[in-house]
Structures are given as C-alpha cells and as structure tokens.
Amino acid sequence: MLIVFERIWATGAIVVLFAATVTGRIGEHSFCSETKECLLFDVVCAGSDYEVRHYDAAKWVTTEVESMFRDVAVTRAFRKLFKYITGENEAGAKIEMTAPVITKVKEGSNMWDTSVYVLSFLLPSxxxxxxxxxxxxxxxxxxxxxxxxxxxxxxxxxxxxxxTRQTQSLKTALDKAQATYETDYHYEVGYNSPMKILNRHNEVWYIVKGQPVCPTGE
Known part of the structure; x- marks a missing residue:
C-alpha cells in the first residue's frame, strides 16, 4: 500500500470548471494537459485497485437531463453548461473551462430505463x-x-x-475491502476534450461513508 500526502490536480473528458478561493482549491497537474485550472485534491492512500482522495468544498454549475441513454444525456447537458460559460449568465461573463467534468449517475439503472443524469462544470478560481x-x-x-x-x-x-464496466470494477474492489460508500449514485469523471485522441484520463468515484478504507495492494 502506498500512502502519500501531496496536492494533486485533475483534468477531464468532458471538462469541468474549478476554482480555488475560500473553500475550493485549483492548480496544475499532469492530468491537466488542456486547461489552465484543475480541481485539486489530496491523495490519502493508493493501491492497484483504487485510491482514496480528499477534496475541499467547491462551487460548480450544474444541469440535469433525463434520457434512456447516458451518452445522449451527457451531450445535451454539456451543451447547456457550455452556453453558461460562454456568456449565458446574468453578468454576460466568459468563463474558462477547467477540469474535470463530473456526471452524477443513479445506481441500479437498467438498459432502456429512463434516468436523470446530473452534469457539473467546476467554476474557476x-x-x-x-x-x-x-x-x-x-x-x-x-x-x-x-x-x-x-x-x-x-x-x-x-x-x-x-x-459501466469500470464502475463495477471499483465497486467489486470496495466490497472486497469491506469499505462503506454512497450506494445511491456514483460519479463519472472526465478530463479531456473530444479533440484529444491519445493518453486520455477518466475516473469513476464513489463517495466515502465513515472512515475511508485504504487498498491493501501496491
């Protein structure tokens, strides 16, 4: 098991806006190859199956889309949020993209079931x-x-x-470790634009409940 205490910044597949101020923190990391600012986190511990991170509170801009298809919902939601950062806000402000972009996904949805997908951009500093x-x-x-x-x-x-496959893999590892986590939903997290073809970075998250359980493998 590797235990580290350092600041790290992330980047994402549909990108999210983040910023550091009184509560949130932003910065640069190797994940952030396409944005100036990324969401900062602390690595609590890490192994081959998963890692545990700590995030400070941060503000996001969010929208929801209901659809039978995740990819359709995410595309529609992304367009809404992109309009917000390009001026469809009360200040008419142009807001830079940051990373990552996160999608909150309800657990237990079956194929062809309609579900609500909640997409968020992190607001920059x-x-x-x-x-x-x-x-x-x-x-x-x-x-x-x-x-x-x-x-x-x-x-x-x-x-x-x-x-879906990566989420199930994480869930299996957490259950094996007897970790407790939020079971009603998970997050799918992207760090890159569609223009980036190679060396893409994505993540799936479960929110820790109680004390975090560190992985046992290197």
Missing part, C-alpha cells in the same frame, strides 16, 4: 466566491461539500459501456 447566476432556468449553481472519495482511473473514452 475567479468565480468561486461570486459566480454569476445562470439565465437558463434549467442550469443552477451547486456546492459539493468537503469529502473523501474512492477513485478508479482509466484511459480511453468515457462511453456508457466502458463507464
């Missing part, structure tokens, strides 16, 4: 304290609290079948 209000009523500001997260990283493209 200049907008963490006072983000402009969206003009689209289906877009809203949120704040994720200070939290510990179980993380599994993987390359390639964050498409529905791949995300």
């Amino acid at each position: 200049d907008f963490q304290a006072q983000p402009p209000k969206p003009t689209d009523p289906s877009v809203y500001l949120t704040e994720l609290p200070d939290m510990n997260v179980y993380v599994k990283s993987f390359g390639g493209w964050m498409i529905s079948m791949v995300a």
Whole structure:
C-alpha cells in the first residue's frame, strides 16, 4: 500500500470548471494537459485497485437531463453548461473551462430505463466566491461539500459501456475491502476534450461513508 500526502490536480473528458478561493482549491497537474485550472485534491492512500482522495468544498454549475441513454444525456447537458460559460449568465461573463467534468449517475439503472443524469462544470478560481447566476432556468449553481472519495482511473473514452464496466470494477474492489460508500449514485469523471485522441484520463468515484478504507495492494 502506498500512502502519500501531496496536492494533486485533475483534468477531464468532458471538462469541468474549478476554482480555488475560500473553500475550493485549483492548480496544475499532469492530468491537466488542456486547461489552465484543475480541481485539486489530496491523495490519502493508493493501491492497484483504487485510491482514496480528499477534496475541499467547491462551487460548480450544474444541469440535469433525463434520457434512456447516458451518452445522449451527457451531450445535451454539456451543451447547456457550455452556453453558461460562454456568456449565458446574468453578468454576460466568459468563463474558462477547467477540469474535470463530473456526471452524477443513479445506481441500479437498467438498459432502456429512463434516468436523470446530473452534469457539473467546476467554476474557476475567479468565480468561486461570486459566480454569476445562470439565465437558463434549467442550469443552477451547486456546492459539493468537503469529502473523501474512492477513485478508479482509466484511459480511453468515457462511453456508457466502458463507464459501466469500470464502475463495477471499483465497486467489486470496495466490497472486497469491506469499505462503506454512497450506494445511491456514483460519479463519472472526465478530463479531456473530444479533440484529444491519445493518453486520455477518466475516473469513476464513489463517495466515502465513515472512515475511508485504504487498498491493501501496491
């Protein structure tokens, strides 16, 4: 088991906006190959099956789309949030992209079931304290609290079948370790734009409940 205490920054597949201010933190890391700012975290511990991270509270801009198909929902939601950062807000402000972009996915949805997918962009540091209000009523500001997260990283493209497989792999590892985590939903996390073909970085997250359980393997 590798235990590390260092600051790290992430980047994502559909990218999210993050910023460091009073609560949130932003910076650079190797994941952040396409954005100036990324969401900063502390690595609590890491192994071959998963790692445990700590995130400070941070503000995001969020929207929801209902669909039978994850990839369709994510595309529609991304377009809404992109309009927000390109000026569809009360200040008319242009807001830079950051990474990662996160999608909250309900657990237990079956193929062909309609589900609500919640997509969020992290707000950059200049907008963490006072983000402009969206003009689209289906877009809203949120704040994720200070939290510990179980993380599994993987390359390639964050498409529905791949995300499902990687999520199940993380869930299996956590159950084997007898870890407790939020079972109603998980997050699918992207760090790269569609323009990036090679060396992509994606993650799936489960929120830790209680004390985090570190992996036993290197």
